[in-house]
Each structure stands twice: as C-alpha cells, then as structure tokens.
Amino acid sequence: MKTRYTFGGDEHVYVEMDDEMSLDAFFKSLSMSNAVRDANIEGVTEICPANASFQVRFDPDVISPDEIMAKVKELEHKAESAEKRLTTRIVEIPVFYKDPWTHETLMRFRERHQDPNGTDLDYAAKINGFADADAFIEAHHSQPWFVSMVGFVAGLPFLYQLVERDKQLQVPKYLSPRTDTPKQTIGYGGCFSCIYSVRGAGGYQMFGVTPMPIYDPEQKVSHLKDFMVFFKPGDIVKWKPIDRAEYDAVVAAVEDGTYEPRIAEVEFDLDEFNADMRGTNAKMLEALNDA
Amino acid sequence: MTLKIKNPGLATSIQDLGRIGYFHLGIPLGGAMDRYALRAANMLVGNDEGSACLEAVFMGPEIEFTETATVAVTGAQLPIKVDGEVQEAWTSFVVKAGQTLSFDFLQAGARIYIAVSGGITTPEALGSRSTYSIGALGGVEGRAIQAGDELPTGGSEGPGAGRTVPESLRRKPGTPARLRVLPGLYWHRLTDEAGAGFFEDEWKVAPEADRMGYRFKGGRPLEFVDREQPFGAGADPSNIVDGCYSYGSIQVPGGTEPIVLHRDAVSGGGYFTLGAIISADMDLIGQLQPHTPVKFEKVDMTQSLAARKDRKDMLEKIREELG
Known part of the structure; x- marks a missing residue:
C-alpha cells in the first residue's frame, strides 16, 4: 500500500491510499480524513473520504496549494499510528429481493446488459459460481457490509462486504448505463453494493429494493427528521430479506411516521476483525438482534 | 414583492454561489455555472454578490413584476426587453410594477443571470438557495421554475438604471x-x-x-x-x-x-x-x-x-x- 498525493485542479488535494480496494485502505483514508478535519486547517472547505482515497477542497486564496499539501502529508503518520478502531452503528436494512419494480426496469434496459436473456441476479449468481439467484442472495445478505463512501448523488452509500477477499462478490456494471433506476434500489458494481437514494440514471446491477428511505430533503420521514441524509462512512449494514407483505408494512409505517430502523451501537476493530472475521461479524449481528 | 413567472423558458433555475460543506454526502457544490456573471449581475443591482438570481439556459423566461425593481442581466447575449422595449445587457435598468421582462433569441453564449434588487428570497436549503434538481433540494420545491410560480424577492427598489460593467470586464469564452x-x-x-x-x-x-x-x-x-x-x-x-x-x-x-x-x-x-x-x-x-x-x-x-x-x-x- 503506497500513498499517492496529487492535485485536482487548483482547489483540491487528492490522496489515494491504494489503487485497489481493501479495508486497510479504507480505514487509513477514513482516519486520515478525520485527522485533516480535526486539524481545523484554515481555508479547507470540504473533506470527503472515499473507498480507498479521500479529497480535500481548499480555497487557494486562503492557503496555498503547497502549504495545504504539506499539512495533509504531515498527517499521514498520525493516521498510520491511529488505532484502527471505530465506534459506530450497525443498521438493519430490509430488502425485497427480486421485487417487481427493479424487475420491470431491468427488462426495459435488457439490451444494455451483458446477459440479455436473464435477470441481473441470475447473471450475478452465474459469474460468481452460485447454483442459482437464491444462493447468491443468501451470500449477499448473510454477512454485514461497511459503508465505505457516501456520494455519487445525494446520500447514496457505497458498501463493501466484511468477508475475506476470495469471498467477495464481484459483478461488472451495465455495458451502458441505464437512464432510469427505481428509488431505493439495491445495486451492485465491481465489489460494491449501493442503495440508490433517488430515482435516476445508474450503471449498477439491480438486485432488489428497500422500503426504507435514506434521503429526504423535506425531512418529514421519522428517522430523517434531524438530517436529510441517513448514512455516513463507517456505518455497518446488515441486509434483511423481506417479502412483499413485509415490504408493504414498512412502507405503511414510513408513511404514518412510526417507522424506526433497527440500529445498535458497536465497536469495530480492524485487527480483531482480520484475526476472526466471522466471529467479529457474529458479535455485531448479536448486538443488532438485541436492539 | 414577487416575480410572477408567465413562461419559465428552458430549465430556468434559482442559483446563488452554491452550497459549502455537504460534498462528502453526495450533495454537489451547486450554484451558478458562470459565477463571475452572477456576481456582476448582483453588483449592478446593489445586492450582495452571492444573492440568488435566475439562471436561464439558451432561452429566457417571461416575468411580470408586482413592484418596481432594479434589474440586470449578464452572461450570454440574449436580447432583453421590458414591455417590448429593448434593454442593455450588463447594465442595470428599471422594471416598474406591472411590467413584463422577456427575451428574444440567443445570439451568443449559453446562460444568462437575472438579478433583481433585493435578491430572490426563496427558503435556503443547507445554507444555499441553489436548485439541485436531482436531489429535489433548494430553489422552488427543488425544481426548475414553472409557469405560475411566484418568486419572493427582498423587495428593494435598488440603485436604479444606468450602472454598467465596461465591455473589457465582460468575461466571455473565445473561439475556439x-x-x-x-x-x-x-x-x-x-x-x-x-x-x-x-x-x-x-x-x-x-x-x-x-x-x-x-x-x-x-x-x-x-x-x-x-x-x-x-x-x-x-x-x-x-x-x-x-x-x-x-x-x-x-x-x-x-x-x-x-x-x-x-x-x-x-x-x-x-x-x-x-x-x-x-x-x-x-x-x-x-x-x-x-x-x-x-x-x-x-x-x-x-x-x-x-x-x-x-x-x-x-x-x-x-x-x-x-x-
């Protein structure tokens, strides 16, 4: 893992921890971007952690590019020696896999897909060596996920599964992006899952839909009253498969303002996780079940 | 004072200098595509430089004024009219109560900025009035303006007609x-x-x-x-x-x-x-x-x-x- 520093025009410092995805790269980028935030550097306007990189936006009229670059570089040691430990939350996200809305959409854009004769789930199952879509779905929801980045559009989380690299599910993006994706679609591209926070264009494969809103600019939804965006980097997610009846029940609860996502506070320690992945995950899932 | 939108033009939206501090959540910077022109338009009508304006692309809107205000239009070359009478671009002019501001066909450039004295005062969302349509944020209900919208403004009469930005300071792209x-x-x-x-x-x-x-x-x-x-x-x-x-x-x-x-x-x-x-x-x-x-x-x-x-x-x- 070798850190690479570069400028994005005259207003951004861009730091890439590694060119490949790993939890180590993610943790380093998160702790380094936190260190930049804590350093309270005058002239910095945005600090954006991403999967294996982060970006700092600055005002060159306040701080010179060389000066901000030097300050960010100084903080690398701090990030390296920081404990790879996070107090965070695990959230259960209900997912209606094989739902009718993403199915209608994926059929509409079939000519843009690698396998025009199947569904996105059939294709993902096949190329990842699963017997059928249900076996793939099982692998998708049985182990938890890390929110490694929020962005693309408002409040959209990118998620990375907390499993060994050889167990990672990998799926290419559509050959050509769709012009439509239903709101709250569970998507997949590369090694990342995502939740489309709003309806719109998208290139990720579509597996299902969640009834739980994750972005509400009007802040009317009960769990989004305090802030319009639900996710932040470092959140942990457990998908919970649900059927149509449960889907409808959650939609109704969201509408009458009584929906409360299931959330538990957890500690995540990267070294502990690397030593025993399944055990660490089981402990977090237990905390969630007790919530 | 309100601006009555009779015809919205093409994707005309409320914009200011943009939104700071939410990029890490996927909420973009937003704000005018030509921030230089927006600042100039605001200065011409005596507003704070970051006041909210209308950004219109390729085609201008048609707007009826309920009260008298100072107005300036900067950016693209899109002939300006008040009740049919031609007005100068990059120069302040007065629109009286009951008059209508409209535009002819685009001659050069792509976007105009319409500043009105007092600024447009729709509610702020995350510290800005800029419209981010994809996220349904800011502007009027998070969307481009529509016929029938009534946009509130700060309501001042402003400094009046005849303030102008010299030709040499009107920044435009060259060819190519x-x-x-x-x-x-x-x-x-x-x-x-x-x-x-x-x-x-x-x-x-x-x-x-x-x-x-x-x-x-x-x-x-x-x-x-x-x-x-x-x-x-x-x-x-x-x-x-x-x-x-x-x-x-x-x-x-x-x-x-x-x-x-x-x-x-x-x-x-x-x-x-x-x-x-x-x-x-x-x-x-x-x-x-x-x-x-x-x-x-x-x-x-x-x-x-x-x-x-x-x-x-x-x-x-x-x-x-x-x-």
Missing part, C-alpha cells in the same frame, strides 16, 4: 474556447502519446452538456498504460476504485469522450480523471453551446493561480467601477 487544464489525479493512467494528443486535438462541445457536466467529442481516443486492473476497480482500463471527483475534473469513460464535471456533478465514481480545468476557467464552460470548438491547454499550478488572480482582479475592478 480555450480551457486551461492542470494535469493530475489519474493522469499517469494515460500513455505519453495519449496525453499529448489530448492537448493537440480540437474538441467540440457535445449535445450532452448541462449543469452536471460538459461532454466533448472529436478528438482522438485516449490509450491507457497497460496494467492488471486493481481489485475492486472494474474491468475497463478507464475504471478506478470509486473515488471522489474534483470540481472541474475531466473523466474519459472508455477513453473516448472527455466529460468536465460542473456544479451539479456526481460527487464521485469509478472513472479515472486526467486532471481538472482550472478554477478560473470554469465560468467559461457555463457559456459554451453545443458544437462550440474547444482547445484544452496544459498549464502548471503557478499559471493556474495567476489565472485565478486575474479573474479576481477583474471582479475587483467591477466593484470599483460600481462603487
């Missing part, structure tokens, strides 16, 4: 438009030949050009340095592990058509970027029509900062001019 680029970010993914070709070729603005980004076509496809794609990046050589996108950064999906990300761009994604348009030239992109020829020009950081200072000095001169 020259856009300066600071190479960086994932520039190393390109072969030396591809990197040189990007600057040698003449490009044209593609029809896909909006507040999210401007696409260019006509140059040679870009070749990538061979490598085994890193884990998580995706199979195409133009793919990277999804990262943040810088304002003004230039991505080239599949190595074919460069896209410059603008005010309402996605905040990140999985395409390599070869560098970014320097901050001083981003306003110029907001004034480019499809099919406009463009040359990208390579600069270093020192030149970028000098250009940034030139733009700032021009704004300062307008401030001095208008007192």
Whole structure:
C-alpha cells in the first residue's frame, strides 16, 4: 500500500491510499480524513473520504496549494499510528429481493446488459459460481457490509462486504448505463453494493429494493427528521430479506411516521476483525438482534 | 414583492454561489455555472454578490413584476426587453410594477443571470438557495421554475438604471474556447502519446452538456498504460476504485469522450480523471453551446493561480467601477 498525493485542479488535494480496494485502505483514508478535519486547517472547505482515497477542497486564496499539501502529508503518520478502531452503528436494512419494480426496469434496459436473456441476479449468481439467484442472495445478505463512501448523488452509500477477499462478490456494471433506476434500489458494481437514494440514471446491477428511505430533503420521514441524509462512512449494514407483505408494512409505517430502523451501537476493530472475521461479524449481528 | 413567472423558458433555475460543506454526502457544490456573471449581475443591482438570481439556459423566461425593481442581466447575449422595449445587457435598468421582462433569441453564449434588487428570497436549503434538481433540494420545491410560480424577492427598489460593467470586464469564452487544464489525479493512467494528443486535438462541445457536466467529442481516443486492473476497480482500463471527483475534473469513460464535471456533478465514481480545468476557467464552460470548438491547454499550478488572480482582479475592478 503506497500513498499517492496529487492535485485536482487548483482547489483540491487528492490522496489515494491504494489503487485497489481493501479495508486497510479504507480505514487509513477514513482516519486520515478525520485527522485533516480535526486539524481545523484554515481555508479547507470540504473533506470527503472515499473507498480507498479521500479529497480535500481548499480555497487557494486562503492557503496555498503547497502549504495545504504539506499539512495533509504531515498527517499521514498520525493516521498510520491511529488505532484502527471505530465506534459506530450497525443498521438493519430490509430488502425485497427480486421485487417487481427493479424487475420491470431491468427488462426495459435488457439490451444494455451483458446477459440479455436473464435477470441481473441470475447473471450475478452465474459469474460468481452460485447454483442459482437464491444462493447468491443468501451470500449477499448473510454477512454485514461497511459503508465505505457516501456520494455519487445525494446520500447514496457505497458498501463493501466484511468477508475475506476470495469471498467477495464481484459483478461488472451495465455495458451502458441505464437512464432510469427505481428509488431505493439495491445495486451492485465491481465489489460494491449501493442503495440508490433517488430515482435516476445508474450503471449498477439491480438486485432488489428497500422500503426504507435514506434521503429526504423535506425531512418529514421519522428517522430523517434531524438530517436529510441517513448514512455516513463507517456505518455497518446488515441486509434483511423481506417479502412483499413485509415490504408493504414498512412502507405503511414510513408513511404514518412510526417507522424506526433497527440500529445498535458497536465497536469495530480492524485487527480483531482480520484475526476472526466471522466471529467479529457474529458479535455485531448479536448486538443488532438485541436492539 | 414577487416575480410572477408567465413562461419559465428552458430549465430556468434559482442559483446563488452554491452550497459549502455537504460534498462528502453526495450533495454537489451547486450554484451558478458562470459565477463571475452572477456576481456582476448582483453588483449592478446593489445586492450582495452571492444573492440568488435566475439562471436561464439558451432561452429566457417571461416575468411580470408586482413592484418596481432594479434589474440586470449578464452572461450570454440574449436580447432583453421590458414591455417590448429593448434593454442593455450588463447594465442595470428599471422594471416598474406591472411590467413584463422577456427575451428574444440567443445570439451568443449559453446562460444568462437575472438579478433583481433585493435578491430572490426563496427558503435556503443547507445554507444555499441553489436548485439541485436531482436531489429535489433548494430553489422552488427543488425544481426548475414553472409557469405560475411566484418568486419572493427582498423587495428593494435598488440603485436604479444606468450602472454598467465596461465591455473589457465582460468575461466571455473565445473561439475556439480555450480551457486551461492542470494535469493530475489519474493522469499517469494515460500513455505519453495519449496525453499529448489530448492537448493537440480540437474538441467540440457535445449535445450532452448541462449543469452536471460538459461532454466533448472529436478528438482522438485516449490509450491507457497497460496494467492488471486493481481489485475492486472494474474491468475497463478507464475504471478506478470509486473515488471522489474534483470540481472541474475531466473523466474519459472508455477513453473516448472527455466529460468536465460542473456544479451539479456526481460527487464521485469509478472513472479515472486526467486532471481538472482550472478554477478560473470554469465560468467559461457555463457559456459554451453545443458544437462550440474547444482547445484544452496544459498549464502548471503557478499559471493556474495567476489565472485565478486575474479573474479576481477583474471582479475587483467591477466593484470599483460600481462603487
């Protein structure tokens, strides 16, 4: 893992921890971007952690590019020696896999897909060596996920599964992006899952839909009253498969303002996780079940 | 005082200087595509430079005023009329109660900024009135304006007619438009030949050009340095592990058509970027029509900062001019 520093025009410092995805790269980028935030550097306007990189936006009229670059570089040691430990939350996200809305959409854009004769789930199952879509779905929801980045559009989380690299599910993006994706679609591209926070264009494969809103600019939804965006980097997610009846029940609860996502506070320690992945995950899932 | 929208024009939206501090949540910078023109328009009518204005693209709206106000229109050349009487661009004029502001056909440029004394005072969302349509945020219910909308303003009569920005301070792109680029970010993914070709070729603005980004076509496809794609990046050589996108950064999906990300761009994604348009030239992109020829020009950081200072000095001169 070798850190690479570069400028994005005259207003951004861009730091890439590694060119490949790993939890180590993610943790380093998160702790380094936190260190930049804590350093309270005058002239910095945005600090954006991403999967294996982060970006700092600055005002060159306040701080010179060389000066901000030097300050960010100084903080690398701090990030390296920081404990790879996070107090965070695990959230259960209900997912209606094989739902009718993403199915209608994926059929509409079939000519843009690698396998025009199947569904996105059939294709993902096949190329990842699963017997059928249900076996793939099982692998998708049985182990938890890390929110490694929020962005693309408002409040959209990118998620990375907390499993060994050889167990990672990998799926290419559509050959050509769709012009439509239903709101709250569970998507997949590369090694990342995502939740489309709003309806719109998208290139990720579509597996299902969640009834739980994750972005509400009007802040009317009960769990989004305090802030319009639900996710932040470092959140942990457990998908919970649900059927149509449960889907409808959650939609109704969201509408009458009584929906409360299931959330538990957890500690995540990267070294502990690397030593025993399944055990660490089981402990977090237990905390969630007790919530 | 309200502005009654009789005809909204084409994707006319409320914009100010944008939204700071939410990019890490995927909420873009937002704000005027040509922030220089927006600042100038506000100065002409005596507003704070960051007051909310209307940004109209290619076609102007038709607006009835309920009270008298000072108005200025900057940016693209789109002939201005008040009750049919022609008005000067980059110059303040008065619209009286009951009069209608309208526009003729576009002559040059792409976007106009309509400033009204007192500014447009729709509610702020996350510290800005800028409209971000994809996220249904800001503006009027998070969307472009529509016929029948009544936009509230700060209601001052303003400084009146005749204040003007001298011709030399009306910033416009040349022909071909020259856009300066600071190479960086994932520039190393390109072969030396591809990197040189990007600057040698003449490009044209593609029809896909909006507040999210401007696409260019006509140059040679870009070749990538061979490598085994890193884990998580995706199979195409133009793919990277999804990262943040810088304002003004230039991505080239599949190595074919460069896209410059603008005010309402996605905040990140999985395409390599070869560098970014320097901050001083981003306003110029907001004034480019499809099919406009463009040359990208390579600069270093020192030149970028000098250009940034030139733009700032021009704004300062307008401030001095208008007192």
